Amino acid sequence: MISFKALHKHPFQNTFRLVLSLLFSEKLVRLILFKFHGYFNQHRMNAIEALLMPFLIIVSSLFVKISVHKRNIRESISVNYPHLRQPYRNHPYSNSIRFILQSVFLTFVKKTTKKRATKEKISHHFYDSVNRLFRQFRWFDLKLGKLLRRILSKSKKKPKQSAFYSIADARVWQNKYVKYIVIAFILFLLTIFITIPFSLEAQAIFISFILLVAYSLKRIKGQMATIVMITLSVTTSSRYLWWRYTETLNWDDPLALALGAGLLLAETYAWLVLILGFFQTINPLERKPIPLPRNTDLWPTVDVYIPTYNEPLSVVKPTTLAALSIDWPEDKLNVYILDDGKRPEFADFAKEVGVGYLTRPDNNHAKAGNMNSAMRYTHGEYIAIFDCDHVPARSFLQTTMGQFLKDSKVCLVQTPHHFFSADPFERNLNNHSQIPNENMLFYGLIQDGNDMWDATFFCGSCAVLKREALDNIGGFAFETVTEDAHTALRMQRAGYKTAYINIPQAAGLATDSLSAHIGQRIRWARGMAQIFRLDNPLMGKGLSIPQRLCYINAMLHFLSGIPRIVFLTAPLALIYFNAYIIYAPFLAIFIYVVPTLIQIKATNSRIQGKYRYSFWGEVYESVLAWYILKPTTVALFNPNKGKFNVTEKGGLNDEEHYDWGISKPYLILLAINLLGIVFGVLRLIFGDPSQIGVLVISMGWALYNMIILGAAVAVAAEARQVRHSHRIKANFPAGIRLANGHTLKVRITDYSDNGVGIETEHAHLCRVNDKIELLMSRGDKQFSFTTHVCNTRNKQIGLTLKDLSLEKQRAFIQCTFSRADAWLDWQNNFRHDRPSYSFKEVQKTSLRGFSNLLFHAPRPLQPTIKLLTRLVMYINSFIPKKPIVQNNYD
Amino acid sequence: MQRIFLKGIKGGTGCTAIVANLACVLKKSGVHVIAVDLDPKSDLGLHFGLPWKNTQGWSDAENFNDILTCFYQDSDGIIFLPHGEKTPSNTALNELIDNCNKLDNVQNAWVLFDCPSHIDISNYTLHKDDIVIELVNCDAVCHSLIYRRLQKLKKTENSWHHFFLVNRYNSSSELEFDLFSLWQSTLPLMAPFFINSDEVIKESTAYRNVALNCAPYSIANDDFETLAGWLVSKTAL
Missing domain, CATH: 3.90.550.10 (Spore Coat Polysaccharide Biosynthesis Protein SpsA; Chain A)
Structure with missing residues (x-):
């Protein structure tokens, strides 16, 4: 019972207790007071809240069973409502909206375990059948591959000689008439394949047959298969071009005709470069060095x-x-x-x-x-x-x-x-x-x-x-x-x-910078255009036809500016102006364009796979396109204009910066492509439903262009370049002699003109600023260099060379840069191209380009961009999320 | 049986240490090695961990059967014969070398002789297959001595294989670098490599061991391996 003395001591609390005890049992009174203290002291609620809270709980306990432990509630909230902002108290309004949205989402979407089980069964069934189908396909594929291999290996009797030579040097060619007849026959066949108009179904069958052959050739190594692939690509691409010229120009709409003709010319250019490229690389010579005579007097x-x-x-x-x-x-x-x-x-x-x-x-x-x-x-x-x-x-x-x-x-x-x-x-x-x-x-x-x-x-x-x-x-x-x-x-x-x-x-x-790089390419492009005008390799005497073709291809390569820009903008013609630049039904476009592109990409990936990954060529070309456009055009018309500029090298980028000047053309292209896609979406929703197919194709193309442009934009973010001299990766043995006279075997891991990175076999005891003799051999001579340790890590030591005499510098160059094997492995580090992987890489790069763009945006724009990103993130935070899946093994 | 005579062109070129380390390398690569100390200093044993108090050796023995009791084996399995206290006559020396042929109880054993620098190589009776390695240091004295030796070698008929090997080479010394470059380009009979100067060779004797066991990660270790490999390739000819 409450004594009056106590009442006197804590007047408020004890009065409260007194009042409560009139209404509730003693146990409840104690609970209420305990809760009140807890809310007030620990949860820092204000007095009124803390006072009301226990009653709220008591009242709600009339309707809801509050037997669950509090921690479990908290856990289930964090599992089912993973995106509520914490601490919950600080975001009452936004959290309540999130809570409501998520609850609605959960009540409708959350699957019971029973449902999931049936679904799994269905999906298992589905995957099984897909697997079976896949296995059958693989079996078929394997048989096809074996068959082809047998056919091809029959024709290749001498395995040492390259397939190209076995064709080119065959005895048949010695007879002039046979030669002409065979060539005429092949040309005749090609003409038929290229020019005969097919119905859509026939074209679909034709192209799928070609793709099937090309696919089964994928796993066959050797030049013969490559030559077959090239033949297929030449056929399909020529056929495609023929179709474009004969059937897809819209003569009734002058705008579409003009734009379509532009695209067609660009495509013709691409086709020409493709065919010449095939010709150029059909049989790389891979010349080997010829030993010199023993007697050096003859040298x-x-x-x-x-x-x-x-x-x-x-x-x-x-x-x-x-x-x-x-x-x-x-x-x-x-x-x-x-x-x-x-x-x-x-x-x-x-x-x-x-x-x-x-x-x-x-x-x-x-x-x-x-x-x-x-x-x-x-x-x-x-x-x-x-x-x-x-x-x-x-x-x-x-x-x-x-x-x-x-x-x-x-x-x-x-x-x-x-x-x-x-x-x-x-x-x-x-x-x-x-x-x-x-x-x-x-x-x-x-x-x-x-x-x-x-x-x-x-x-x-x-x-x-x-x-x-x-x-x-x-x-x-x-x-x-x-x-x-x-x-x-x-x-x-x-x-x-x-x-x-x-x-x-x-x-x-x-x-060392993109602008310098582009400058160099501009010079090459201009030079090539100049040669084209002043000393055209197609004309004049002394050259064989293949030589002329190789030179023409090289020059054409530098004229890629206009066609590339055309490709980067072509899909917009339809989206913006409703101009049918490829005047054909959706299905025809689909059947002609996509398989041809796949076929060409596959062939190129096969030929160039070790030296250029798929899609990267487009990135490189897109970066240069705008810049070589003007000089080549100028040089074509006025070859004597322009002067020699020296390519600058060996510089530093002190700061990470974004080259806005360089990337301006791409930003514009990017912007109009982006707008085009937005506009396309609007047209999809509100426009003529018959156009959906063509629109989707155009938008897909524009999206692809955006990915390529994004990668091009990513290049313009100049990374910081800290080292004055470049470190060259290496791996050859050397030795060091420590100040105390001990020697150690080491491997050189990298070097530059004033430093060496070495790796010891075991943890070492070198410290920064120790003086170390580096012993390197060249032939049977050993050179010793005085170095200082500049950094150490477990087994690695970084050494700097200081104040070397000229003689020592020369010896150092001899032991490092001018080693005969210094650069030998540069081409072997790359595995063969995988187009899907390569495309993923381009995509990643492209995303980086976009984020770079936001990150490096000019200062006045920064607040807007920050605001926008915050806004997007804020809106995103309201979207219902999947509950966190937990593994309950019990 | 392959016999290899190692001898300093003058005193103090580090011959004994080379013999000990070479024996160790060869042993580790599976060759049966017998090291014989022909030097009255009788210090080869020290490299193999023989206590200094142990002065007995072949020169103290009366006949070859007694000598057979003087052999030791170190922890690596190298069999070696210390010299002993007496100064033997030339005939006794040659008798021992000849008798060593009898030791060939295992096939293809190698016998390494640690020869004193003061006894000329022509005092030994050498065969066609024997290899003589004269150790030199890169200094001016050795420079003169090498030329002297080459002249002498040119005058006399010698059937054995004779080589010069540079020991304690320090390429950071300008003189040594220049001398070695000169020798490499002008002198015949130079071994195409060298033994690097390394503190560990000195230290290892303090541990009563060979450098090979003390510092397996040193370049000296590599040098001895090169030497052994080179010798094997020479004997295969």
Whole structure:
């Protein structure tokens, strides 16, 4: 009982208790007070809430059974309402809306366990039948593959000889008439396949048959299968084009006709490039080095040219030192720095290391002029050319010179340009050495294909030329900005042969920003257009037909600007203007376009798979399209305009930034595609239902374009480039000698021109700033370099080389950059293309492009974008979510 | 039986340590090795963990049967014969070398002789298949001595295989680097590799062991493996 003394002490509480005890039993009174204290003190409710809460519970207990433990309630809330904002108290209104929406969702959608079981049964049944179907299909597929393999292996009697040669060298061709008859017959057949109009059903059967054959060829290796694939692709694509020309132009609607004709021209261009590409790469030569005679007296004299204009000495130094260490008789190797910058420190350096230093009074005709001027002072029988950032391997001349000695008509041996730093695409997309880079296709495949037709391109660096041939054509061609390709063309016209050896024998820096990269491509494009105008490879004498075709394909490649833009905008014609640019029923479009595209993609993936992944070509092309459009067009009309610009290399991007200037055209394209899709959706809903099919196809195309454009936009986000000198991955043994005289075996994991990363076999005791002797071998010589530890991690040590003497620098270059095996494995790191995987990668990149766009948006737009994203996220938070699935094993 | 004579071109080139380590490498790669100390200093045993108090060796023995009791085996299974205290005559020396042929109870055993630098190699009776390795250090004295030796070798008829091997090479020393480059490009009979200077070779004797066991991750370890592999390839010829 309450004493009056106590009442006096806590007047309020005790009065309350007194009142309560009049109404409730003692137990309940205690409970209410306990709850009140709990709510007030622990849950920090205000006094009135805390007072009312227990009564609310008591009242509601009249209707609801509150026997569940409180924690279980909380758990079931967090399971069934996973998206309620926590703490719940802070978001009362929004949470209540979420709660209501989710409850509605749960009552209608939540499945009982019983229902799920029946569903599972049904789905099991479904999957079983699908599996069975799939198995039958596989069986059929296997049989088909075996059959084809048998057919193809029959025709290939000599396994060593390539399939191409077994066809090309067959005895049949010796008879002129047989040859013409066979060719005429094949052409006749092709014409029939291409031109005969089919009904839709017939076309569907025809194309599905071709796809079936192509599919079953997928697993058959060998060139014969590739040739069959190519034949199929040529047939389907030509047939498609024929159909486009004859049946799909809308002559009644001038707008549609104009736009459709534009698309058709772009498609014709694409078809031409495709056919020429097939021709170019049908049988890559894969030339092997020819050993040199044992007697070195028979080896010719070689001048090494290192032309430079504005590159810093630190870039030219390694190249010069490596050029000096090329394995060649010392009296027959002369290295020259051709300095158009006329810098005294270069002259000093040249004098110090004992190489020639050549300048000229003017700077006419840029690089070509520079080398022509140097040819007046040097007298070697051969000229090796390295751009000043291409560090040659010691084996460069040993690999290449054999070609000249074997055939006196050979005037050029080109080796691939290999870049040890990531190019802007690789760096900004962060896929260095994961996805073959842009120039891999050219040096890995196309040049080898060109070599087959004796149409190897001279790429301006990493090549050896015969002086006699150069003298014959009057030195390096200087009329165009791509002096290299033009020079080779002239030599080929003069009857000389060219060779390509696909063994990287030098490596250099890639361009370091997207704008520089695009600048370089613009120069190439302009140069090609200039050659096309000034010295058209189709005309003039001296070239064989295959050579002409290879050159034309190369030039066409750089005219890709307009067609690419056309493809990127084509679907919008229908969406915006209702212009039927492909004037055909939906089904016809579907049956003609999609299978043909699949067939072409599959063939290209098969041919180029190791060097270019599917869909990436479109990304690369889209980035360049807008920029090479103008210079090529200008050069086509006025070839003498424009000057040589030097590609800048070896720079740094201090800050991560977004190149808005560069990406402007893509942003516009992206915007109109996006608008087009939105507009298309509106038309789908409100427009004419008969157009749904065509609209969907157009929107699908626009969506694809958006993905490609997104990836192109992603490239424009310039990543930060911190290191001054690029680290090159390596894996070769070396040793270190610690300050205490102990030695350790290590492996070199990477190196740059002033540092080395090594890995010890066991945990080491090196500390930062320790002095360590690095021991590296070259041949049977051991070189020792004083280094300092700059960082350590478990088994890894980072070493910096400081203040090396020139002699030591040279030794270091010899032990690292100019190792014969330094660049050998660059093409082997990539697995063959898988189109679906590749498309996923492009998609991922594209998404990154979009998020980059938001992240890097200009400052005035930032608040709006932030607001919008928040808004979207906020709205998203109201959408009912699936309950969290928990595993209750009991 | 393959006999290999290792000898410093002058005193203190590190010959004994090489013998001990080479024996160890060969043993580890499955070759039966017998190391015989011909040097009156009698220090080969120390490398194999023989206590310094143990001075008995073949020179103290009266006849070959007594010598047979002087052999030791170390923990790696290398059989070795210490020299002992007395200074034997030239005939006794050659008698021992000849008698070692009788030890060939296992097929293809290798016998490594640690020869003193002061006894000229022509004092031993050598066969056609024997390999003589003279150890040099990269310094000016050895430079002169090598040329002297080469002249002498040119004058005399020698049927054995003779090589020079650089020991304690330190490529960070300019003189050593230059001398070695010179020797490699001009001298015949140079072994195409070298033994790197390594502190662990000194330290391992302090542990009464060979470098191979003390520092398996050192380059010296690799060097001895190279030496052994090279010798095997030479004997196969």
